[in-house]
Amino acid sequence: GQQLNQSPQSMFIQEGEDVSMNCTSSSIFNTWLWYKQDPGEGPVLLIALYKAGELTSNGRLTAQFGITRKDSFLNISASIPSDVGIYFCAGQPGGTSYGKLTFGQGTILTVHP
Amino acid sequence: DAGITQSPRHKVTETGTPVTLRCHQTENHRYMYWYRQDPGHGLRLIHYSYGVKDTDKGEVSDGYSVSRSKTEDFLLTLESATSSQTSVYFCAISENREMGAFFGQGTRLTVV
Numbered sequence: 001g002q003q004l005n006q007s008p009q010s011m012f013i014q015e016g017e018d019v020s021m022n023c024t025s026s027s028i029f030n031t032w033l034w035y036k037q038d039p040g041e042g043p044v045l046l047i048a049l050y051k052a053g054e055l056t057s058n059g060r061l062t063a064q065f066g067i068t069r070k071d072s073f074l075n076i077s078a079s080i081p082s083d084v085g086i087y088f089c090a091g092q093p094g095g096t097s098y099g100k101l102t103f104g105q106g107t108i109l110t111v112h113p
Numbered sequence: 114d115a116g117i118t119q120s121p122r123h124k125v126t127e128t129g130t131p132v133t134l135r136c137h138q139t140e141n142h143r144y145m146y147w148y149r150q151d152p153g154h155g156l157r158l159i160h161y162s163y164g165v166k167d168t169d170k171g172e173v174s175d176g177y178s179v180s181r182s183k184t185e186d187f188l189l190t191l192e193s194a195t196s197s198q199t200s201v202y203f204c205a206i207s208e209n210r211e212m213g214a215f216f217g218q219g220t221r222l223t224v225v
Contacts, residue, residue, distance in 0.1 A: 004155070033213045042203050042216030043156070088155055092213070099146045099207030099214030100171070103155035 006089050006104030014112050019076040021087060021107045029091030032065050032072035033101065037086045046087075047074070079111050116140040117217035119204050125223045132191040134220050136204030138184075145187040146171075146205040146214060147179060149198075156203060162187055194224045 006023045013019060023032070031050055035043035047058050049065035049072060056063055060077045072089055086108050090101040118137045126132050136145065143164055148156040148171075158171030160179040168179050176198060180188045191198055201221050205214035 006155075031213070035213075040218075042205075042218050045213050045215070048213055090156075090213070099144050099205050100158060100161055101156075101214055102172075103157070105153055105155045 004089060004091060004102055004104040006107055008107060009105065010108040010110070012110045012112065013079055015079060015081060017079055019079055019083070019109060020073065021089075022071060022073045023089035023091075023104045024071045025091055025102075026070070027091075028069040029102075030069070030094040031092035032063070033090040033092065034061075034063050034072070034074045035088045035090060037088065037106075039085075043088055076109075079109075081111050081113055084109055084111050117204055117206060117215065119202075119217040119220050121220060122218065123221045125225060126194050128195060128224055129193050132194050132222065132224075134189045134202055134204075134222070136187045136189070136217060138187075138204075138206050140206060140208070140215075141184060142206040142208040142215075143184075144207040145181065146207070147177070147187065147189045148203045148205060148216075149173065149200040150203060150219070151200050159189065159202075191222075194222075196224050198222065199224045 033048050034046045037043045047063040052069050054065040062075045064073045086106045088106050089104040116139045120135045146161040147159040150156045157173045162168045162181045178190045201219045203219045204217040207214045
């Protein structure tokens with residue numbers, strides 16, 4: 001099946017620092033999504049990207065849909081303690097199967113006050 | 114996640130026993146999905162449904178079956194549970210491209 005490689009696997013940063021993570025795929029996706037998961041909860045959608053080259057922001061979060069359609073990046077600026085969690089990228093193929101997603105392995109983010 | 118309820122939230126079962134997990138939605142969304150989450154693997158799609166009585170296999174469907182007799186309910190059945198099916202199971206719903214998939218709170222299943 002399709003593989004998404006997400007990096008880094010984990011990050012330990014100080015509050016106020018910026019964070020970058022990325023995902024690469026062996027296949028093309030028509031949509032890239034970024035989710036955050038808190039302990040004991042399901043993933044929550046942060047940002048959705050629909051077009052190659054698209055750059056989208058949601059507060060302190062910015063994500064980009066790679067030109068090749070095989071990668072995506074997520075940046076978090078000025079991190080705060082509540083940013084702690086696991087961040088997942090997900091790719092969605094074309095067609096109408098909107099929730100049929102391939103997920104990366106996740107990036108565990110720890111923010112030290 | 115107010116529109117999705119998974120039950121049970123936690124379950125311990127013995128190897129070889131059948132297990133059914135339930136996903137109930139109040140959003141009237143057409144598409145429903147079952148994922149499993151394991152360390153180092155992210156979330157992987159087990160089965161999905163396009164509508165009532167319309168289901169299809171995902172990436173890791175072996176050992177699982179599903180049924181959807183009503184729009185609001187999507188059942189996942191492990192016919193004979195194995196230790197490799199110990200995992201956290203998430204139900205998701207979707208209606209349009211903009212929402213991606215909307216996840217429930219998960220069911221933690223332990224097979225001993």
